[in-house]
Amino acid sequence: MIDHIEIKAGNVAWQQAASLLNSVWPPAVVAKLSSRDIGWANPAYRLLAFDRDNEIICHVGIVLRDAIWDGRRVKIGGIGGVATREDTRRRGAASAVMRRATQEIRETYKADFGLLFCQPQNASLYIGLGWRPFGGDVLVMQPGGHVRYDTADSYVFDLKVAPRTGVIDLCGLPW
DSSP states (O other), X not given: OOOEEEEEEHHHXXXXXXXXXXXXXXXXXXXXXXXXXXXXXOOSEEEEEEOTTSOEEEEEEEEEEEEEETTEEEEEEEEEEEEEXXXXXXSSHHHHHHHHHHHHHHHTSOOSEEEEEEOGGGHHHHHHTTOEEOOSEEEEEETTEEEEOOSSEEEEEESSOOOXXXXXXXXXOOO
């Protein structure tokens, strides 16, 4: 299934990732999402999984962020833009790339914890990989100012700390 995984700077890998992301979330679908008007952070890094034919089959973005959790400064390894080509789903690609992304935020960025947002129908993937629900509030920046993010559920991956409740201020855009 996966031949290899590459990690590239987010802006450099955009051209490679765009076709996969647009096929998973075409403009007509995005236009109907409750999150369609949200401003999003661009990933610092993109993990791209390729098959034997050197075609991209999976994408995960990593956003690195200095943030605040209950008044304490923390480093967050944010995961976003998880997408798998439709004809290759349910074969372990997303799990493999997510494990690699978690390794990167732990070892390379030395994050205090990981954070991702997902819709309920996708939660089982992340829970199976060790992500846990965050029961508190997440604050983000948007054009209208500082707002509570409630468009998707929040999940954390424990590294140095294990937040389950409280307030996480992303001090910037969500991912």
